[in-house]
Amino acid sequence: MREPTREQGLAIYRMMQLIRRFEERVAECFAGGEIPGFIHLAVGQEAAPAAVCALLGPDDLVGATHRGHGQCLAKGAPPDRVMAELFGRATGACRGKGGSMHLCDMAHGVLGTNGVVGASLPIAVGTALASRVRGSGQVTAAFFGDGAANTGAAHEALNLASVWELPVVFVCENNLYAEFTPQSVHTKGGVIAERARGYGMRGLRVDGNDVPAVFAAAAEAVELARGGRGPTLIEAMTYRFRGHHEGDPMAYRQKAELEEWRAKDAIPRFRAWLGDRGWLAEAEAARLEAEVQAEVDAATEFARQSPWPAPEAALEDVYA
Amino acid sequence: MPEIRYVKAIADAIAEEMARDERVILLGEDVGAPGGTFGATRGLQQQFGAERVRDTPISETAIVGAAIGAAVNGLRPIVEIMFMDFIGTCWDQVVNQMAKMRYMFGGQVRLPLVLRTHTGAGLNAGPQHSGSLEAWAVHVPGLKVVMPSTPADVKGLLKSAIRDDNPVIVVENKTLYAMKGEVPAGEHLVPIGRAEVRREGKDVTVVALSRMVHEALKAAELLSKDGISAEVLDPRTLSPLDRDALLASLAKTGRLVIAHEAWGPCGFGAEIAAIAAEGAFRSLRAPVKRVTAPFTPVPFSPPMEKFWLPDAGKIAAAVREVCG
Numbered sequence: 058m059r060e061p062t063r064e065q066g067l068a069i070y071r072m073m074q075l076i077r078r079f080e081e082r083v084a085e086c087f088a089g090g091e092i093p094g095f096i097h098l099a100v101g102q103e104a105a106p107a108a109v110c111a112l113l114g115p116d117d118l119v120g121a122t123h124r125g126h127g128q129c130l131a132k133g134a135p136p137d138r139v140m141a142e143l144f145g146r147a148t149g150a151c152r153g154k155g156g157s158m159h160l161c162d163m164a165h166g167v168l169g170t171n172g173v174v175g176a177s178l179p180i181a182v183g184t185a186l187a188s189r190v191r192g193s194g195q196v197t198a199a200f201f202g203d204g205a206a207n208t209g210a211a212h213e214a215l216n217l218a219s220v221w222e223l224p225v226v227f228v229c230e231n232n233l234y235a236e237f238t239p240q241s242v243h244t245k246g247g248v249i250a251e252r253a254r255g256y257g258m259r260g261l262r263v264d265g266n267d268v269p270a271v272f273a274a275a276a277e278a279v280e281l282a283r284g285g286r287g288p289t290l291i292e293a294m295t296y297r298f299r300g301h302h303e304g305d306p307m308a309y310r311q312k313a314e315l316e317e318w319r320a321k322d323a324i325p326r327f328r329a330w331l332g333d334r335g336w337l338a339e340a341e342a343a344r345l346e347a348e349v350q351a352e353v354d355a356a357t358e359f360a361r362q363s364p365w366p367a368p369e370a371a372l373e374d375v376y377a
Numbered sequence: 378m379p380e381i382r383y384v385k386a387i388a389d390a391i392a393e394e395m396a397r398d399e400r401v402i403l404l405g406e407d408v409g410a411p412g413g414t415f416g417a418t419r420g421l422q423q424q425f426g427a428e429r430v431r432d433t434p435i436s437e438t439a440i441v442g443a444a445i446g447a448a449v450n451g452l453r454p455i456v457e458i459m460f461m462d463f464i465g466t467c468w469d470q471v472v473n474q475m476a477k478m479r480y481m482f483g484g485q486v487r488l489p490l491v492l493r494t495h496t497g498a499g500l501n502a503g504p505q506h507s508g509s510l511e512a513w514a515v516h517v518p519g520l521k522v523v524m525p526s527t528p529a530d531v532k533g534l535l536k537s538a539i540r541d542d543n544p545v546i547v548v549e550n551k552t553l554y555a556m557k558g559e560v561p562a563g564e565h566l567v568p569i570g571r572a573e574v575r576r577e578g579k580d581v582t583v584v585a586l587s588r589m590v591h592e593a594l595k596a597a598e599l600l601s602k603d604g605i606s607a608e609v610l611d612p613r614t615l616s617p618l619d620r621d622a623l624l625a626s627l628a629k630t631g632r633l634v635i636a637h638e639a640w641g642p643c644g645f646g647a648e649i650a651a652i653a654a655e656g657a658f659r660s661l662r663a664p665v666k667r668v669t670a671p672f673t674p675v676p677f678s679p680p681m682e683k684f685w686l687p688d689a690g691k692i693a694a695a696v697r698e699v700c701g
Contacts, residue, residue, distance in 0.1 A: 118450070152483035161482035168449065169482060173473050179439045180474060183446020183454075190402060190428060191451055210469070213439030220434060374484035375518050377542035 059276040060269055061111070063336045067345075069111045069268055070331060073103040073324050074349045076127040079136055080299075082353050083126065083143060087303045091361070092143050094156050099127040101266075101298035104323035105230050106131040108271040109198050112279045118166045118197040120181035122230075123158045124297070125170030128200050133165035136352055137359035146363035153366040154374060168197075174235075175201065175208030178227070182214045185223035185288075196282045198226045198275075204235030206249045215290065219258040222287035226278040229292045230265060236301045237309045250292035258288050265293025266323035269330060296321070379562055384554040386532035387417040387493075391455060393564075394539040395425050398453060401539060402429045404440050405457030405493075414459055415495075415554045437467035441492065445475050448490040453539060458494040461548065462508045475544045476519030491538045495549040497588060498638060498686055502551075504674035507682075509639035511586070514546045515616045515648070521545040521569055522616040526590040528558035530613055533567025541569060548615075550587045570614045572622035578608035581632035581696050584623065584649050585609060589636040589668075595689035596696065605700050615645055623649065624656050631662040634695045636687055641669035663699040668692050 061069060080098045087096045099106070102124070110119065110131035121128035129139055134150060142149030143157050150162045158172035168184060171177040181199035188195040205211050206229055218225045229250070235243045253260020259278070263270040271293055278289035296318035300307045331337035337345075381389070395401045403421060405413075409432035412419030422430040433440045437458060444456035458464050464471065471492070479486055498507035514522045521543055525531035531549060538545035575590055576597050585593035590611045597607040610626050612618055627633060633653050635646035646667040653665055668687045676682050 150483070151481060151485065154483045155481040159477075159481040161485055163449075163482070163485045168446070169478070171474075173469055176442070176469055176474055179442020179470060180446040180449070182439060183443035183448070184450040185446070186443050187447040187450035187452045190447070193451075195450070197446075210438045210442065213434070213436035214442065216434060217436055217439040217443060221431075374480045376521075377479060377484075377487045 058273045061272050063334070065111050066331050066336055069107045069272070070327055070337065071345055071349060072107040072111070072131050073327065074346055075136065075352065076103040076107065076130055077324060078349055078353045079130060079356070080126060082357055084299065084303055086357065093145055096143070096157050096303040097124040097301065098299045098303065099124045099297065101318065101322065102230055102232060102295045103127055104268050104327070105228055105265050105271050105293040105295065106200065108268050109226065109228055109275045111272070112275050113166070113196060113198060115166065116193070116195050118168050118181070118184045118195060120168045120177040120197065120199040121170040122177065122200055122202055122205065123170060123172055123174065124202070125160065125200070126157070129160055129162060129167045129170065132167050134162035134167050136356035138162065140356040140360040141363045144360040144363070145365070146360055147366040147370070148359070148363040152370065175205040175210040177201065178205070178211050178214035181225055182218045182223060185218065185225045186221065188224055189221070194283060196224045196226060196279050198228055200228045200230060202235070203229060203231040203233065203240060203244065203249060207235070207243060215252070215256045215258070218288040219256045222285070224282035224285070225288040226275060226282055227288060227290045228275070229290065230295055231292050232295050232297045234301065234309070237305070239309065248292070250290055253290040258290060260290040260292070262292040262294065265295035266321050266326065268323060268327040378559040380557045381528055381560050382554070383528045383531055383556045383558070384415055384417050386528040386560055387535060387549070388419055388421060390532045390535040391418065391421060392424060394536055395421070395429065400451065400453045401455065402431070402447065402452055403455045404431050404433055404444055406433055406435055406459050408432060408457050413457070415551060417554065418457070437463055438470055441467040441470040442474065444490050444492070445470060445478065445488065448488045449486050453489045455491040455493060455539065458492060460506050461494040461496045461510045462505050464494060464510060464513070472517050476517045480519060487542045488544045489542045490544050491535070491547055492544065493547045493549065495551045496638070497550040497552045498675045498682055499552040501677055501679055501682060503677035507675035509637065511548045511615060512639055512643060512645050515645060519544065520616060521614070522548060523569060523614045524548045524587050525613060526553065526587050526611055528556065529560045529565065530567050532560055533565045534569065534613065537566050537569050545569065548587070552588055567613070570617045570619055572610055572612045572614070572619035574626065575609040575611050576607070578606040578630065580606045580630055580700055581634060582608045582610055582626040582630045583692060583696065584633065584635045585611060586637040586645060589638060589687060592687065592689045593636050593692050596692035599689065599693050600696055605696060607696055620652055620656065623652060627653055627657040627660050631660050632699045633661065633665045634668060634692065634699060635665070636668040636692045638670055638687060640672050641667055642672065644669055666695040666699050668695045
């Protein structure tokens with residue numbers, strides 16, 4: 058079982074902190090009316106994107122979900138450009154055309170968050186197909202949720218990736234809810250990873266709030282994919298601490314459940330893991346957290362100070 | 378000039394482009410070893426190998442999505458949807474992903490991909506295998522849509538589509554696959570966005586799509602015996618439309634009949650009529666007339682299907698009405 062090295066562990070921890078602080082700031086700015094539209098936050102789900110993306114190189118690709126800010130940041134999208142996009146500014150990663158649910162940074166291998174649940178999986182299969190035909194050696198990580206697992210697009214994509222033995226790592230972040238609907242209502246059978254057997258691919262369920270467990274599963278999956286041995290389906294059990302979208306009153310879940318999962322929060326758990334190894338002393342952790350906070354502050358200021366797009370820029374970028 | 382069939386012109390176009398550019402790949406149900414349900418991709422897998430010419434599962438969403446992803450990551454895929462009637466199964470990938478991706482990502486990506494499909498009644502294929510749904514695609518920004526009516530045009534437009542850096546929907550017509558026609562030897566490209574006057578005339582402009590071009594030409598021949606001179610205009614590309622060619626023809630004739638196999642309401646003819654009303658109102662000397670299929674699904678039984686389809690007689694009758 059592969060474990061993160063000290064360097065990898067610290068980078069993963071820093072990324073988890075960055076995602077958490079970034080998302081909390083987005084919540085504040087949304088509540089304050091600075092961010093328009095709809096926002097889906099990944100607070101509580103930092104482990105999978107941080108651990109999986111730590112195993113990917115700059116040329117590898119990530120397909121993200123509507124809850125995808127964390128996946129974008131983890132793949133290397135600059136926080137200031139991401140924040141500016143959420144603010145709808147001209148300096149945003151997509152020049153204000155996409156916003157939270159259509160957020161792309163091709164220069165860093167982010168294939169886009171996607172406003173249509175399940176739709177990113179077939180596209181990830183396609184990038185992997187191109188990697189294979191071109192012999193580029195790239196791996197594509199396709200993130201999706203337990204809700205997306207029930208779309209036809211997911212089924213078709215999993216089968217096709219397996220038939221063609223493509224270099225894809227499917228990462229199902231199972232947060233127990235498809236929007237407002239609990240898994241007991243939307244999925245019979247429970248274990249999504251078990252479907253992998255039906256597609257003829259490897260599948261495993263891991264504790265998605267346990268960074269070393271996610272890392273070990275993803276390390277093997279990435280290695281197999283890169284070695285031409287086809288896709289893997291990883292189901293990472295996790296939980297979102299906030300609503301489906303900002304403003305969701307969360308009437309559908311019990312306080313006790315939330316508390317139970319707060320106790321399993323991946324960030325303090327991984328901090329303890331690093332601490333046990335003597336890799337992250339108190340002072341070092343405080344320094345790192347201050348650094349991340351400053352980065353989020355700078356990203357927010359960048360977004361605030363950035364100009365709005367010219368209205369008529371709405372007419373650009375339809376055709377190449 | 379050599380005479381070849383429409384279906385062979387498709388295979389030739391793909392083969393030439395695959396030989397020219399190794400980034401071109403082909404995906405679709407039965408396109409590889411079987412060579413396509415109508416033979417349009419025959420021999421391509423033997424020539425270019427199973428890595429580049431891929432038979433797929435019956436998973437339209439996955440294969441269109443795969444073409445999108447492949448285009449984003451450096452290939453120039455051609456994906457086939459076997460009948461345009463099936464496009465509803467992957468419409469999200471076409472409309473929300475393929476068409477919007479460049480725009481919503483602020484111009485970061487190019488999508489050089491071709492989606493080939495076909496429409497058309499006349500083979501008794503019934504309600505789910507005969508429809509003409511081209512207007513659905515024309516309605517969506519981010520897509521280009523071509524509808525070639527001859528072997529030369531299908532070859533030239535398909536080659537241009539493969540070289541285009543945008544998604545192009547190539548709408549073929551299954552009843553034209555067996556048609557023979559002259560195709561220029563050697564490199565033959567037809568530019569996207571340019572209409573063609575198939576027959577010159579001065580009394581009326583008949584705008585016809587796909588197979589209806591040939592019905593319109595028959596109608597024009599019939600009408601010439603009655604002293605009516607009909608101009609037949611084939612838009613060839615529906616999006617972006619060659620508005621100038623339409624307006625120039627209307628300036629000359631002052632009358633407009635539109636013929637297509639698709640349904641009338643919000644069909645492509647409605648768009649042509651609107652452009653005429655906006656851009657050629659003062660040239661028009663008679664009300665515009667549309668010849669379309671009735672507003673029903675395509676019936677299966679031969680006498681009903683024949684009754685249902687627009688044809689030269691119906692086009693000629695419409696022309697006589699506006700020229701009366």
